[in-house]
Amino acid sequence: MTEGGPNATAFAVRTRRDVIIAHGTDARSFLHSQLSNDIASLGVGASRYSFVLEPTGKLAALVRVRCEAEDVFVLDVDERCGQSALARLNKFKIRVKCEFELSQRDVLALRGLAASSRDAVLAVPGAVAAWREDDCAVDVFDADTQDARGIIAGVESGDRHDLERERVRCAWPVFGVDIDGDCLPAETSLIDVCVSFTKGCYPGQELVERMDSRGASAPRRLMRLPARAAATGSGAVVVAAAGEPYANGGIVLGRCSSVAGDFALVMVARAHFGDAEALASP
Numbered sequence: 001m002t003e004g005g006p007n008a009t010a011f012a013v014r015t016r017r018d019v020i021i022a023h024g025t026d027a028r029s030f031l032h033s034q035l036s037n038d039i040a041s042l043g044v045g046a047s048r049y050s051f052v053l054e055p056t057g058k059l060a061a062l063v064r065v066r067c068e069a070e071d072v073f074v075l076d077v078d079e080r081c082g083q084s085a086l087a088r089l090n091k092f093k094i095r096v097k098c099e100f101e102l103s104q105r106d107v108l109a110l111r112g113l114a115a116s117s118r119d120a121v122l123a124v125p126g127a128v129a130a131w132r133e134d135d136c137a138v139d140v141f142d143a144d145t146q147d148a149r150g151i152i153a154g155v156e157s158g159d160r161h162d163l164e165r166e167r168v169r170c171a172w173p174v175f176g177v178d179i180d181g182d183c184l185p186a187e188t189s190l191i192d193v194c195v196s197f198t199k200g201c202y203p204g205q206e207l208v209e210r211m212d213s214r215g216a217s218a219p220r221r222l223m224r225l226p227a228r229a230a231a232t233g234s235g236a237v238v239v240a241a242a243g244e245p246y247a248n249g250g251i252v253l254g255r256c257s258s259v260a261g262d263f264a265l266v267m268v269a270r271a272h273f274g275d276a277e278a279l280a281s282p
Helices: 027-034 082-091 115-121 145-149 160-169 205-213 270-279
Strands: 011-023 047-053 059-069 072-077 099-111 127-130 137-141 220-226 228-231 237-239 245-248 251-260 263-269
Touching: 011 027, 011 082, 011 137, 011 160, 027 072, 047 082, 059 082, 059 127, 072 082, 082 099, 099 160, 115 137, 160 251, 160 263, 220 251, 220 270, 245 263, 251 270, 263 270
Parallel strands: none
Antiparallel strands: 011 072, 011 099, 047 059, 059 072, 099 137, 127 137, 220 263, 228 237, 245 251, 251 263
């Protein structure tokens, strides 16, 4: 595969997701009361991302919610994150008619799509929009690889390295790698796709709303930075490494969580937001 980018060749990668099926007459109202995004208005066939928060405002899960019927919803999370997400949802399920079923399902991740191709793939049974809309990404659940690849011309078979490179380029975090249960929503850079500020109450809402209304900066923020930092005074080039401090010009901006291709995901400390924003590539 070529290096990821807006004009990169479309590719398909087989992967897996943990899936929680929520069903029952109270499924919609219960999920709406527990998630940070608006589930009450989610139409059949539509999907959106959301946080599941602890009452403290810290993350319990990053979920994608798809409405399959008025009383059936599919919540999917990163692999190996389903059990903890389910435990958090069950913690507040008291006297409501909503049952959960946890499983793993195969997913065909289509990435690098043209906008027109994305729309065509979303019409396929089992297809769900992935990441941000501009990322032109679609996941197809339980799809036969050859059938799904045949939907669009020019799609190639990719591998996990291709998927990781595109994920980092699009600045999309993995729970347990780039973000975790110690994170606040404002630290994830996903507020725009995961939070509704017009819905009713949910656990953790107070902190989310207070930080937004006061314009308060998070103590840190996940940012996409170049995998190779600018040369230091000695002329050396600092190369980002996952799990290690990310330094530029002798200043440690934060800790790097993922590196792939030309970019790294770095949890940047608030004191260095300005430096990191100047360094970040468009």
